[in-house]
Amino acid sequence: MFSRFLTxxxxxxxxxxxxxxxxxxxxxxxxxxxxxxxxxxxRGQPSAETTLFPGGGAMPPPNPVAWKYDGNAHAIAAGKRLxxxxxxxxxxxxxxxxxxxxxxxxxxxxxxRIDQIYDTIARxxxxxxxxxxxxxxxxxxxxxxxxxxxxxxxxxTHGGSGExxxxxxxxxxxxxxxQAMPQxxxxxxx
Amino acid sequence: xxxxRAIGLGAAMLAMAPAGLAVAAMPTPPEAAAPKDxxxxxxxxxxxxxxxxxxxxxxxxxxxxxxxxxxxFSLATKAGAEAAPIxxxxxxxxxxxxxxxxxxxxLTKPGAPLKWEFIPKPAPASQGVACCDVVNRGVAFDDGxxxxxxxxxxxxxxxxxxxxxxxxxxxxxxxxxESLTMAPLVVKGKVLVGNSGGEFGVxxxxxxxxENTGKIAWRAYSTGPDKDVLIGSDFHPFYPxxxxxxxxxxxxxxxxxxxxxxTVWGWIAYDPDLNLIYYGTGNPGPWNQEQRPGDNLWTTTIxxxxxxxxxxxxxxxxxxxxxxxxxxxxxxxxVDMPVNGKMRKVLMHPDRNSYxxxxxxxxxxxxxxxxxxxxxxxxxxxxxxxxxIVNPAKTTKVxxxxxxxxxxxxxxxxxxxxxxxxQTGLLYIPHENMCMDWEDVxxxxxxxxxxxxxxxxxxxxxxxxxxxxxAWDPETRKPVWQIKEDLPVWSGALATAGGLVFYGTLDxxxxxxxxxxxxxxxxxxxxxxxxxxxxxxxxxDGHEKVAVLSGVGGWAGAIVSGNLNPQDPTGALGxxxxxxxxxxxxxxxxxxxxFSLPH
Numbered sequence: 136m137f138s139r140f141l142t143x144x145x146x147x148x149x150x151x152x153x154x155x156x157x158x159x160x161x162x163x164x165x166x167x168x169x170x171x172x173x174x175x176x177x178r179g180q181p182s183a184e185t186t187l188f189p190g191g192g193a194m195p196p197p198n199p200v201a202w203k204y205d206g207n208a209h210a211i212a213a214g215k216r217l218x219x220x221x222x223x224x225x226x227x228x229x230x231x232x233x234x235x236x237x238x239x240x241x242x243x244x245x246x247x248r249i250d251q252i253y254d255t256i257a258r259x260x261x262x263x264x265x266x267x268x269x270x271x272x273x274x275x276x277x278x279x280x281x282x283x284x285x286x287x288x289x290x291x292t293h294g295g296s297g298e299x300x301x302x303x304x305x306x307x308x309x310x311x312x313x314q315a316m317p318q319x320x321x322x323x324x325x
Numbered sequence: 326x327x328x329x330r331a332i333g334l335g336a337a338m339l340a341m342a343p344a345g346l347a348v349a350a351m352p353t354p355p356e357a358a359a360p361k362d363x364x365x366x367x368x369x370x371x372x373x374x375x376x377x378x379x380x381x382x383x384x385x386x387x388x389x390x391x392x393x394x395x396x397x398f399s400l401a402t403k404a405g406a407e408a409a410p411i412x413x414x415x416x417x418x419x420x421x422x423x424x425x426x427x428x429x430x431x432l433t434k435p436g437a438p439l440k441w442e443f444i445p446k447p448a449p450a451s452q453g454v455a456c457c458d459v460v461n462r463g464v465a466f467d468d469g470x471x472x473x474x475x476x477x478x479x480x481x482x483x484x485x486x487x488x489x490x491x492x493x494x495x496x497x498x499x500x501x502x503e504s505l506t507m508a509p510l511v512v513k514g515k516v517l518v519g520n521s522g523g524e525f526g527v528x529x530x531x532x533x534x535x536e537n538t539g540k541i542a543w544r545a546y547s548t549g550p551d552k553d554v555l556i557g558s559d560f561h562p563f564y565p566x567x568x569x570x571x572x573x574x575x576x577x578x579x580x581x582x583x584x585x586x587x588t589v590w591g592w593i594a595y596d597p598d599l600n601l602i603y604y605g606t607g608n609p610g611p612w613n614q615e616q617r618p619g620d621n622l623w624t625t626t627i628x629x630x631x632x633x634x635x636x637x638x639x640x641x642x643x644x645x646x647x648x649x650x651x652x653x654x655x656x657x658x659x660v661d662m663p664v665n666g667k668m669r670k671v672l673m674h675p676d677r678n679s680y681x682x683x684x685x686x687x688x689x690x691x692x693x694x695x696x697x698x699x700x701x702x703x704x705x706x707x708x709x710x711x712x713x714i715v716n717p718a719k720t721t722k723v724x725x726x727x728x729x730x731x732x733x734x735x736x737x738x739x740x741x742x743x744x745x746x747x748q749t750g751l752l753y754i755p756h757e758n759m760c761m762d763w764e765d766v767x768x769x770x771x772x773x774x775x776x777x778x779x780x781x782x783x784x785x786x787x788x789x790x791x792x793x794x795x796a797w798d799p800e801t802r803k804p805v806w807q808i809k810e811d812l813p814v815w816s817g818a819l820a821t822a823g824g825l826v827f828y829g830t831l832d833x834x835x836x837x838x839x840x841x842x843x844x845x846x847x848x849x850x851x852x853x854x855x856x857x858x859x860x861x862x863x864x865x866d867g868h869e870k871v872a873v874l875s876g877v878g879g880w881a882g883a884i885v886s887g888n889l890n891p892q893d894p895t896g897a898l899g900x901x902x903x904x905x906x907x908x909x910x911x912x913x914x915x916x917x918x919x920f921s922l923p924h
Contacts, residue, residue, distance in 0.1 A: 222768065225524070225775020226453070231896020232889045234456060234775065239890045263453020265773060 182250045197250035204277040205249040205284060214282025217275050221267070223283075230286040235263065239286045247287070252280040351750045352662035352799055354378075355670070357597040359659075359747075364863025369409035369463040369508045370742065371860070373595040374659040377744035378820045379861035383869035384922060385823030389837050389847045392920050395870060396436050400915030401426065404886045405878020407740075408463040408508070409817065409858035410917060411471075412872075413485065415865045416440060418471055419917055422878065423452055423459035425475045429488055430917075433865045437919070441488030443481075451477035451499045454773065455506065456524040456898070457880035458887065462740070463508035463858065465516070468536065472516050474505035480518050480534055492539035496520075500773050502527045510593040512602060512632045515542055519589025523607040523652065524898070526776035529587035529624070531604060533635060543635035547587030547606040547623050548573045554623060555635045562639045563689040564711045567622070576620040584770055585617065586610035587624035591654025591740050594672065596686060601629045601638060603672055603686065605653030612650055612734075613765040613778030615723050620645040625653040627674060627682075629689060639689030643676050645712060648721045649702055649763070650734035650779075650898075651677040656742040658752065662799060664692055673799055675743055675754050677736030678703060678713070683799060695802045697795050698737030698756050699786040702730050721779070723765040731760040733783045734898060735880055739815070742858065746820035749840050751805055752797045753826045755814040757881075758786035759903055781899030791903060794818070794828055796843060806843035812907070815881040817858030819871070827871060829855025831882055832910040835873055835918065851875035851918055854882050854911040868921055876915030877907070886913045 183194050204210040218224055226232075230239030241247075245255045256276050259266030267276060354374035362380035371377045384392060400406060404422035411418040417430040417437065425445050430437040452459050455476060464473040470491060471483040478497030483490055496518055497503035502525025510517045515533040523529070529547035534540065546553040550571045551560075562568055569575070574582055588607040595602045606628070609621035625644040630637050644651045658673045664683075671692060674682040679700035683692040694706040704714040719730045738756035745752045761783045768778030785791045792810035797803075816829035825837045825846065831854040837847040854877025864870045878886030883897040884904045894902030 219766070220769060222771055222774040222776070225768075225777050228896040228898075228901075229780075229893045230890055231884075231893030231901045232887055233883060233897035233901075234453065237888065237890040237893075237896070239893055240888075242888070261449045263450055263455075265450075265453065 182246060182248060182254055184246045184251060197248060200277065201249045201253070204281040207281060210278045210281040211285045214278035214280070217279050218282050221271065221279070223279065238283050241287065247284065249277070249280050249284050252283050253277055256280060350663045350668060351747065352660040353747050354658075354660050354745065355596060355598060358595060365414075366410070366412045366860045366862045367466040368411070368510060369465070369858055370592060370594070370656065373512070373597065375592060375594045375656055375742070376658060376747070376820075377742060377818060377858075378746050378822075380822045381861050381863060381869040382822040384821065384825065384861070384871060386825060386839055386846055388922055389823070389825060391922050392837070392847055392849070392871070393923065394849065395919045395921040397919070398428065398430060398437070398917040400428075400874070400876060400917065402876070402915045403913040404876070404915070405458040405460045405856045405882050406874035406876030406915040407460040407856050407858070407879055408874055409860055410872045410874065411464050411466050412860070412862040413466040416485065417872065418464050418466065418485070419874065420461050420464045420473045421915060422461050422876075423447060423455070423476045425461055425473070427464065427471065427473060427483065427488070429485070443483055443488045443490070445475045445479065445481055447475040447477035447479065448499060451504055454499050454502045454522060454525055455504050456521070456775070458878045458883050460506050460879050461508075462506060465509045465511050467511035470536070472509045472511060474507065474509060474518060476504050476506065478503055478505050478520070480505070480509065480516060480539065482516070482536070482539060494534055494539035494541070496532055496534070496541070501525075502773050502776075507590045510595065511536060512595045515632060517593050517602065517632070519604070521588050521590040523586040523588040523590075523610055524775050524777050525773070526584035526610050526770050527586060527588055528583055529589050529606055531589040531635075533632070545628070545630060545635045545637070546573070547589065547626070548577070548582035548585045550574055554637065555630070556637045559631070560637045560639070563641065563691075566620075566710065566712070567640055567642065572622045576622045578617060578619065581617050584610065584776065585621060585624065587626070589654065591652070592656040592742060594657040594659050595632065596659055596670070599670070599687060600631060600633070601686070602632045603627060603629055603657045603659075605643075605655060605657065605674065607652040607654050608647050608650045611768050611776045611778040613723065613768055614646060614648040614721055615765060616768070616778065618646070621647065625651055627653060627657065627684065629686065641684060641689045641691065641711060643680070643682065643713070644678055649678075649730060651736060653677070655736075655738060655740060658743065658745050659686065660745065660799070673745070673752055675738055675752070675756070677732070677739065679732045679737030680706065681752075681754075681797060681799075693802055696737070697754055697797055697804065698793065699731040699758055699760060700737065702732070721763045721765050723767060726762050726764040728762045729760050730763055731786055732757065733759045733761040733903075734781055735759070735783070735813075735900065739880065741815050741856070742817040744818040744820035744826065746826075746840055748822060748824070749796075750798065750800065751840065752799060753818040753820055753840070754795045754797055755816060755818045755828050756793050756795065757791065757813040758788065758793050759783050759791055759813060760786050761899055777898070780895050782894040783899045783903035785903060792830070794826070794838070794843070796826075796840070808838065808843050813881045813903070815856040815879055816873070819859040819861060821861050827859040827873070829857065829859065829873060829875070831856070831877060831907060833875060833877070835859070835875070849920070852916050853877045853914045854885065854907070856882055864921070868924055870919050870921045872917065872919045874915060874917055877911050877913055882907065884908060885911060
């Protein structure tokens with residue numbers, strides 16, 4: 136049984152390697168996007184987790200990488216598998232929560248935008264959320280974030296009392312549509 | 326010294342007591358483990374025999390109707406308040422769930438004002454490695470000191486008079502998934518502490534700390550080689566399958582014992598005459614049984630150990646190769662009672678697997694195992710080998726959902742402790758009546774994250790009521806009465822010489838029932854669901870009082886304390902599925918309630 140565990144570890148390593156290659160593609164796309172007059176948060180700059188901006192201001196726009204994952208069926212499907220693999224399911228279950236908070240309601244402690252969810256997964260949060268930065272490739276974190284957001288989509292919450300904050304629309308750019316993006320679902324033939 | 330009673334006293338409460346003169350010795354806790362009651366309550370289980378019985382009788386079946394709230398005190402916390410209030414030298418001590426505040430209340434003054442408080446500041450990240458709410462089950466008082474654990478693996482000793490910290494010992498590491506939720510027990514100058522984390526691939530242990538310094542005197546692991554388990558030449562298990570070298574290694578796939586669970590987060594009893602402590606170990610991990618073929622020793626096992634050295638004397642495994650999360654950590658109550666006409670020193674243990682085990686506490690021989698709750702996962706216990714007879718239809722597996730397994734992962738009962746009354750000879754068991762669907766899934770071990778591998782959905786058991794309180798006669802091996810509660814009963818029980826049994830419900834009712842019949846005599850609606858442990862004590866004013874913490878949470882109340890989403894029944898390890906209505910019935914918030922009679 137342990138050999139199965141090791142096998143899955145090896146598989147994860149393989150996934151990571153493949154994802155690293157894809158990540159390189161993703162980076163070049165980001166650079167392309169930067170050439171299109173979009174005001175970008177520098178890569179790695181955290182999203183804000185408040186709506187208060189002293190002296191005026193607003194939430195910085197999400198990293199444009201977000202748009203290729205948010206609502207993308209392939210990313211969500213990949214994210215669901217990773218969510219199980221990396222034991223997210225052990226704390227948050229299939230959205231109800233348990234050890235960690237519910238992900239299927241309209242309460243977002245650290246923000247419900249996909250880039251905020253990305254930050255939560257990557258950086259961890261003080262009340263028990265571990266930090267996965269450096270443990271998972273960035274694209275896998277985006278995929279998990281896409282799945283987490285999908286758990287609270289109106290159809291998932293059966294039109295609950297409130298709503299998950301909508302993802303801001305992408306600005307008019309020549310960003311490729313999600314469908315045209317390379318498949319990020321690889322190495323997940325578990 | 327054994328009291329006597331008319332045979333059939335219990336059953337007679339339903340009919341007329343027989344006038345027959347036949348007498349028999351009554352189950353009685355050993356006096357050294359349950360000394361004469363001085364009206365204080367220094368450890369959660371009341372005494373080393375763990376009877377949770379008070380000899381006070383001012384509050385009784387006649388007077389209880391006048392019981393009223395004397396004072397209350399806010400805990401300033403929202404998680405499940407599972408602790409027992411502790412009373413010593415005119416002061417009441419309460420530890421809250423995370424962040425584990427400790428309050429000392431002066432019982433000699435009106436309204437019991439705050440004498441001191443201690444704020445231990447556990448690491449907030451520890452909340453991420455607590456499987457079933459961030460609970461704490463109580464402090465222990467001994468030799469002028471208060472001992473308690475914090476969720477982030479520290480044991481503290483405080484001066485009981487001032488609240489000044491005497492020592493602080495780090496005994497575990499949250500980064501490996503370890504946490505502390507249990508109440509320590511102090512035996513012969515040693516503070517006994519065990520870890521939690523059976524859902525995180527933790528390796529279980531019980532540790533003895535020097536009462537005066539906090540230094541580790543010994544540590545007994547629940548898995549691994551004999552030298553780690555403190556199995557030596559004194560170890561004489563009753564059953565042959567438990568004899569052999571390094572069974573804590575050999576009954577696992579290579580290396581799996583290192584992350585195999587067997588945590589020690591429940592209750593410990595102590596027999597001073599035999600100089601033995603008794604406790605049970607938790608479930609093997611992960612829950613997906615296909616990942617750990619073998620008996621998985623020494624998980625779900627009762628150990629008898631020498632408290633001075635930790636050396637194991639005997640062990641008995643309730644659930645070899647457990648497939649249903651049936652931890653063995655539930656309370657162990659010590660009594661001496663006649664078995665087939667001969668007095669035996671026994672322990673009683675209502676296990677998660679719904680069997681009430683009666684075991685010879687000298688030898689570890691199984692005397693009886695009878696179901697007190699819903700059960701189909703097992704078809705009995707082989708009295709020759711001591712091994713359970715597993716029902717193959719309820720064996721869990723990867724790739725299939727096995728339906729209607731009884732009891733649930735949370736058990737016929739969980740940690741919520743029973744009370745034993747030497748007056749009635751009955752064990753009062755607060756428990757659950759629930760079943761579950763279970764699907765094993767492959768899971769990866771990643772240190773510090775859950776290591777479970779099962780999708781579980783719980784549901785009400787036969788009859789539809791989710792909770793029960795059973796008065797069990799250990800001699801006839803049958804229930805004398807049973808109260809059906811709609812919600813799972815997750816509070817401890819208290820029995821008193823006033824002929825009463827107290828317990829609380831998940832929607833906040835604190836109840837007193839007749840110990841002989843189960844008839845409801847009094848109830849009071851507290852502010853939140855009750856998952857605490859009621860106690861009775863003699864106040865400095867000379868009068869009996871009863872205390873309990875209100876504050877829903879724990880595994881059963883997690884849907885409220887954790888604000889979980891009822892639309893996913895797998896939440897909180899399947900508990901959400903069976904408590905969907907709880908948010909409509911109670912709200913979170915911890916509060917101490919103390920009750921007394923008008924005088």
